[in-house]
Amino acid sequence: MDTEVLNKCRGWLTELFQARIHGRGGQGVVTAAEILSIAAFIEGKYAQAFPTFGSERMGAPVTAYCRIDNHPIRLREPVVTPDALIIQDATLLHRVPVFQGLADSGYVLINSAQSIPDLGIGELVKPLPPEHCCTLPATALGLEHIGRPIPNSALLGGFAAMTQLLKFESVAAAIASKFPGSLGEKNVAAASAAYRLGMERTMTHAKAS
Amino acid sequence: MLRQVETSRAIAETVALCRPEVVCAYPITPQTHIVESLAEMVKAGQLQPCEFINVESEFAALSVAIGASAAGARAYTATASQGLLFMAEAVYNAAGLGLPIVMTIGNRAIGAPINIWNDHSDSMSMRDAGWIQFYAETAQEAADLHVLAFRVAEELSCPVMVCVDGFVLTHSYEPVDILCQNEVDAYLPSFEPRQVLDPAEPVSIGAMVGPEAFLEVRYLAHHKQLRALEYIPEVSRKFQEQFGRISGGLLRTYRTEDADTIVVALGSVNGTIQDVVDDMRQGTSAVGCVSICSYRPFPLAALRAALGSARRIVVIEKSLAPGIGGILSTDVRTALSGTGIQIFTAIAGLGGRPITKASLRTLFESAEAGKLDELVFLDLHSELIQRHLERESKQRRSGPAAENLLSDIRILAAQIG
Amino acid sequence: MPQPLVKFYQTGTFTVGNRLLQKEDASVQSDELRPNALTSGHRACQGCGEALGARYALDAAMRAAKDQIIVANATGCLEVFSTPYPESSWRVPWMHSLFANAASVATGIAAAMRVKGRPEVRIVAQGGDGGTTDIGLGCLSGMFERNDDVLYVCYDNEAYMNTGVQRSSATPAAARTATTPAIGSQPGNAFGRGKSVPLIAMAHRIPYVATASVAELRDLEYKIEKATRMQGARYVHIHVPCPLGWGAEPRDTIRIARLAVETGLYPLFEAEFGTITERNPIRHLMPVEDYLRLQKRFEHLFQPGADPQWIRSIQEIANKNIQEFGLVTEATHA
Numbered sequence: 029m030d031t032e033v034l035n036k037c038r039g040w041l042t043e044l045f046q047a048r049i050h051g052r053g054g055q056g057v058v059t060a061a062e063i064l065s066i067a068a069f070i071e072g073k074y075a076q077a078f079p080t081f082g083s084e085r086m087g088a089p090v091t092a093y094c095r096i097d098n099h100p101i102r103l104r105e106p107v108v109t110p111d112a113l114i115i116q117d118a119t120l121l122h123r124v125p126v127f128q129g130l131a132d133s134g135y136v137l138i139n140s141a142q143s144i145p146d147l148g149i150g151e152l153v154k155p156l157p158p159e160h161c162c163t164l165p166a167t168a169l170g171l172e173h174i175g176r177p178i179p180n181s182a183l184l185g186g187f188a189a190m191t192q193l194l195k196f197e198s199v200a201a202a203i204a205s206k207f208p209g210s211l212g213e214k215n216v217a218a219a220s221a222a223y224r225l226g227m228e229r230t231m232t233h234a235k236a237s
Numbered sequence: 238m239l240r241q242v243e244t245s246r247a248i249a250e251t252v253a254l255c256r257p258e259v260v261c262a263y264p265i266t267p268q269t270h271i272v273e274s275l276a277e278m279v280k281a282g283q284l285q286p287c288e289f290i291n292v293e294s295e296f297a298a299l300s301v302a303i304g305a306s307a308a309g310a311r312a313y314t315a316t317a318s319q320g321l322l323f324m325a326e327a328v329y330n331a332a333g334l335g336l337p338i339v340m341t342i343g344n345r346a347i348g349a350p351i352n353i354w355n356d357h358s359d360s361m362s363m364r365d366a367g368w369i370q371f372y373a374e375t376a377q378e379a380a381d382l383h384v385l386a387f388r389v390a391e392e393l394s395c396p397v398m399v400c401v402d403g404f405v406l407t408h409s410y411e412p413v414d415i416l417c418q419n420e421v422d423a424y425l426p427s428f429e430p431r432q433v434l435d436p437a438e439p440v441s442i443g444a445m446v447g448p449e450a451f452l453e454v455r456y457l458a459h460h461k462q463l464r465a466l467e468y469i470p471e472v473s474r475k476f477q478e479q480f481g482r483i484s485g486g487l488l489r490t491y492r493t494e495d496a497d498t499i500v501v502a503l504g505s506v507n508g509t510i511q512d513v514v515d516d517m518r519q520g521t522s523a524v525g526c527v528s529i530c531s532y533r534p535f536p537l538a539a540l541r542a543a544l545g546s547a548r549r550i551v552v553i554e555k556s557l558a559p560g561i562g563g564i565l566s567t568d569v570r571t572a573l574s575g576t577g578i579q580i581f582t583a584i585a586g587l588g589g590r591p592i593t594k595a596s597l598r599t600l601f602e603s604a605e606a607g608k609l610d611e612l613v614f615l616d617l618h619s620e621l622i623q624r625h626l627e628r629e630s631k632q633r634r635s636g637p638a639a640e641n642l643l644s645d646i647r648i649l650a651a652q653i654g
Numbered sequence: 655m656p657q658p659l660v661k662f663y664q665t666g667t668f669t670v671g672n673r674l675l676q677k678e679d680a681s682v683q684s685d686e687l688r689p690n691a692l693t694s695g696h697r698a699c700q701g702c703g704e705a706l707g708a709r710y711a712l713d714a715a716m717r718a719a720k721d722q723i724i725v726a727n728a729t730g731c732l733e734v735f736s737t738p739y740p741e742s743s744w745r746v747p748w749m750h751s752l753f754a755n756a757a758s759v760a761t762g763i764a765a766a767m768r769v770k771g772r773p774e775v776r777i778v779a780q781g782g783d784g785g786t787t788d789i790g791l792g793c794l795s796g797m798f799e800r801n802d803d804v805l806y807v808c809y810d811n812e813a814y815m816n817t818g819v820q821r822s823s824a825t826p827a828a829a830r831t832a833t834t835p836a837i838g839s840q841p842g843n844a845f846g847r848g849k850s851v852p853l854i855a856m857a858h859r860i861p862y863v864a865t866a867s868v869a870e871l872r873d874l875e876y877k878i879e880k881a882t883r884m885q886g887a888r889y890v891h892i893h894v895p896c897p898l899g900w901g902a903e904p905r906d907t908i909r910i911a912r913l914a915v916e917t918g919l920y921p922l923f924e925a926e927f928g929t930i931t932e933r934n935p936i937r938h939l940m941p942v943e944d945y946l947r948l949q950k951r952f953e954h955l956f957q958p959g960a961d962p963q964w965i966r967s968i969q970e971i972a973n974k975n976i977q978e979f980g981l982v983t984e985a986t987h988a
Contacts, residue, residue, distance in 0.1 A: 061410070062243070062410045065241055065410045065411075066241045066410075068241075069240075069241035069412055070241075074412060075241065075410070075411070075412070076409060076410070076411050077409070077410035077411075078404070078405070078408055078409040078410065079404070079408060081353065081354070081404060081408075101411075101508075102375075102507075102508030102509065102511050102512055103508060103509050103512050103594065104405055104505050104506060104508050104509045104592070105509055105591050105592060105593045105594060106591050108593065258765075258766065258769040258770075259762060259765045259766060259769060261762070261765075286769045286771075287769065288765035288766075288768055288769050290761065290762075290765060290800065290802075291800070292758065292761075292796055293792060293793070293795065293796030293799070294792060294793075294796070296754065296755065296758075296792075296793070297755065297758040297761075297792070297793050297796050300751060300752070300755035300758030300759050300761075300762065300793065301758045301759070301761050301762035301765070302762060303751050303755075303758075303759055303762060304726060304749070304751070304758065304759035304760060304761060304762025304763040304764075304765075304766070305762035305763065305765050305766040306762070306766075307749050307759075307762075307763065308724065308762065308763040308766035308767065309766060309770065310762075310765065310766035310769055310770065312762070326752050326754075327751070327752060327755065330751050330752055334751070434724045434747040434748075434749055434763060435724075435747055436721060436722045436723060436724065436746070436747055436775060438747075439744070439745060439746050439747040439748070440747060440748075441737055441742035441744045441748045441749075441750075442748070442749040442750070443727075443733075443737075443749050443750030443751055444737035444738075444739055444740075444742060444750065445733075445734060445737060445738070445739055446739050447739055449739075450739065450740075
């Protein structure tokens, strides 16, 4: 593995990392980006999270961004070349150009119980390293641990496992800071379950390669 | 304390530290999070003594602030776009009466067509109302400027608008250092009004002034803004001394000392511009930029000094004077009159259109290469324009223009995709 | 006001007050040391009902508030004639901001007094019918809804007088104004229009609403003093004849105001939290013609070719008021 990937695995940033989160209104897309930025902040990094807005209504496509860097972020444009995509709603896959601009070695994490081929995007993600592209049944995890079909915390746990960009402890602390009391604990539990699943998969891929 | 926080929240907490006594606001995107936070703080007893008043319109919001300020209370409100226009009469009234109200503007485009995204058309529409106008470049500055604003407002008896790019800054989550109460108390003394409604010493405020004295009253307003040109750098210096960071002031330069091409802009787009400047400097370009913070009073002398040795200026502005071109660039031209320096105007980002590094770089390189028109609209979709003009020339009943354009976007996208 | 009606009363004199009364029962105006919140030297027309009403109202407020009042004034005749640059005839702290926002400005002043721990300072907002029933209604409604601690006084001379007598939503049916000229098949202001802001105020269920007239000095003072001592949103609507705008003799201002009351065209009542609590019975019921005849703004109703139905319709308005407000009682004599 080259130095850059190694450093990323250790959670060290060598340059700007940009994540783009797609979902629908009401799924906590904007909150997910904010939590990501808080996790990065906890690790002493600079982070900028911001949404795009349509006229708000439940169910409409929503996109949020998070930039993470080792020095202050001045850039103000939307994320056009994401290093990672988190897709909170699989129904967007064939309706919104979610993969637009994705980096060649980018990460894709999709909230779905189905596999990548079953989602019909096998060809689309072919250029990516296989360990960079996963699905995760985040909605089910949300229902199980939080009691609500909200996938965002689980997806952030999965993101931490897949990219190794941030420590799980940071993500957990960020989630706890956003949601008070027992709600925070439940969200962390969902993230934790997703993180374990993600780590198993990462180990599997690592052993295979 | 440094926290990862939404800029709106940082603004609200900073305003709260300034000990406002009356906060009144009417909700409008994208200012809502600011006033919601303040309502919460007052209700929870964290901000007291403070009256939070839910008003029935923006016109009422500023009017309540006018009454409160005239009665000696430190008053704050916030609005944007259509709301600012709805309170326009009160905006002029507050300045004319010399009331030191501080108001946040979450910069947003003015309709029609209705648009909730960021540009500077709202605050630009009030640029000559007699308010001082600050434009925040970063989330940190968006918070800090409110402390500076109260100080400047009360010293000069002049209301101050703090302009913060809507969504781009207001809804951005970033690290911001929120000051602490005793620090702000040390910097911002309690409000000592020049005039106050008090039964112990009755005065009449707001009388009619006829031709015999109106000119003099207006000259004094002009004079007040000239005084502000001196006072604003002074309070910024004091801020830096006390808090250890640069915030506010008239303008800031970035890599302009040896620059051939200097870019001028207001607000958050300066961050993107600085990134482009750094990228271009890795090559052979001698490019720099100036971020103007105090737009009113306009820093003619300081700007002239900052731009004077450049060969060309590119003004990036999120505002438009239909039929003429730029608004900011007109003021820049005034600052550089007689110098012969070439000035290009790029109208960009209207209605929230993203301003990208790539587009800016192409623009600046064109300017350097002498291939730029004097007035350009950045990333203008020419085909849409063509289709529309053709449609209008073909038939009288061509239909609502904006709706037709939106429909064309879908048609053209389908053709490409 | 809840006092036994005095059946014997003086007319034809300028006497105000009664030397046999206790001081606290005497009118504020009868006191030679009265505040004169609006003092002499202002530029109002001869016989201006609004100048009279404003002095009556604010002096009464001053007595009730022990001189601790602040006034927010809307644009209009009162504001213009009371502050001719560089003079002011106000002896109280007074502020003029805009046409439509007197209620909001007063809300702000009241909030400032609360924050500064000075609840004894009473806030009065005032404006004409234009600034209250039309352009200022939004701000007024907001103030009512929030139950802000403000007494709003409307001086109703039934048109935009300051700008040259144009119609407002307080202009009565058939009245001639510059924008409802007395020509055509329906001369003057149309029938079936108009707003009753007192009723609108009652619909907000604010603590106190009252109507008053410059012809009934003690009643006006009683209502203002009562309102001043209360907390929350309060509204007093005062009928003030305008000799210039109504085409009446300056010396007839009080007479005309009294006729408006005695015909039933201008009911006097009080309401609390949306329910009428008191009404002033008409002392001497008069036909509307007696009121209309004194004003040139109604002269087209009496000219040859005039449709008698117009006056009948105005009488119907008066009759309806009498019925709805219960203005004719055993105390009334026709």
